[in-house]
Amino acid sequence: MSEPDTKRPRSSxxxxxxxxxxxTLPGRGEFVRLLFEEAGVPYTDTAQELDPGAAASKVIDLVSPESGADIVGPSNPPVLAPPALRHGDLVISQTPNILLYLAPKLGLGPRLGDSDGDDNIAALHLNQIVLTLNDGLVAEMHDTHHPTAVSLTYEQQKPEAKKRTRHYLDERLPKFLGYAQRVINAKTSGEGPWLYGGSLTYADLFLFQCVDGCLFAFPKTMAKLRESGEYDAVFKLYDAVKERPNIKKYLASDRRQAYGQGIYRHYPELEEE
Structure with a gap:
């Protein structure tokens, strides 16, 4: 494959x-924030640093065909949707992609390299876990309130949302929590409550945010699932992350934005039988 004409972007x-x-919403950006907060690494966040109007304009400019190129520069491909991370000249998007990049820099996962060594394999395994959780506990969760079209409001698709949510709560949510339980119970998880390798990684922070969002969106269902005892390891991990000093401090701060719109939304009627 030929090299692009532009210089490769550089981080530092x-x-x-x-x-x-x-x-004004945690959304997919929250998965990125949790890594910085756990690691205690400074970062700027347009959602916090700018007023809401200016922050929204920054996102719109980022994804616009007209102005997006000015933000990402000539060395990076266009961005379709946020979150995006800028580090030096490098601009990348897609949440799991950002996490894969940040994890080794923040001490929350191994570096993905060019060899078949243990670090490379562990990086692939962690990415696999996160991609799977993202499928069921982020993407499919979002579809419970927007099953027909993202361009329509929830109110315009309530009947479809009700039907989609019933299948999600009965089938898909238990399936993906069950997957997380299996990962924690597997030999690859090592000692302690963590998903992989016996120590906290970015995958644990990702699962924490998924569970936290589900607890907000569907509190009755999540209470039943917790009480069932079938997902004890998942909720043990959730509780362990919540009590980590930096995460606990962050959750109590005004930097932690309240749920409302975005991926995790609470519509009481969706939990009604």
Whole structure:
């Protein structure tokens, strides 16, 4: 494959991290924030640093065919949707992709390299876990309130949302929580409550945010699932992450935005039988 005409973007250990995301909702940006907060690494967040109007404009400019190129520069491909991370000249998007990049820099996962060594294999395994959780506990969760079209409001698709949610709560949510339980119970998880390798990684932070969002969106269902005892390891991990000093401090701060719109939404009627 031929090299592109432009120079490869460069990151630097001294370059600041900038998260570009919508204001006033945790959304997918929250998965990125949790890594910075756990690691205690400074970062700028457009949702916090700018007023809501300016933060929204930054996102719109980022994904616009007209102005997006000015933000990402000639060395990076266009961005379709936030979150996006800027680090030096590098601009990348897609949440799991951002996490894969940040994890080794923040001490929350191994580096994905060019060899078949243990670190490379572990990086692939962690990415596999996160991609699977993202499928069921983020993407499919979002579809419970927007099953027909993202461009329509929830109110315009309530009958379809009710039907989709019933299948999700009965079938898909238990399936993916069950997957997380199996991963924790597998030999590859090692000692302790963690998903992989016997120590906290970015995958654990990802699962924490998924469970936290589900608890907000579907509190009755999640209470039943917790009480069933079938997912004890998942909820043990959730509780362990919640009590980590930096995460606990972050959750109590005004940097932790309240749920409302975005992926995890609470519509009481969707839990009614």
């Amino acid at each position: 250990a001294d370059a600041p991290y900038e998260l570009i995301y919508w204001p």
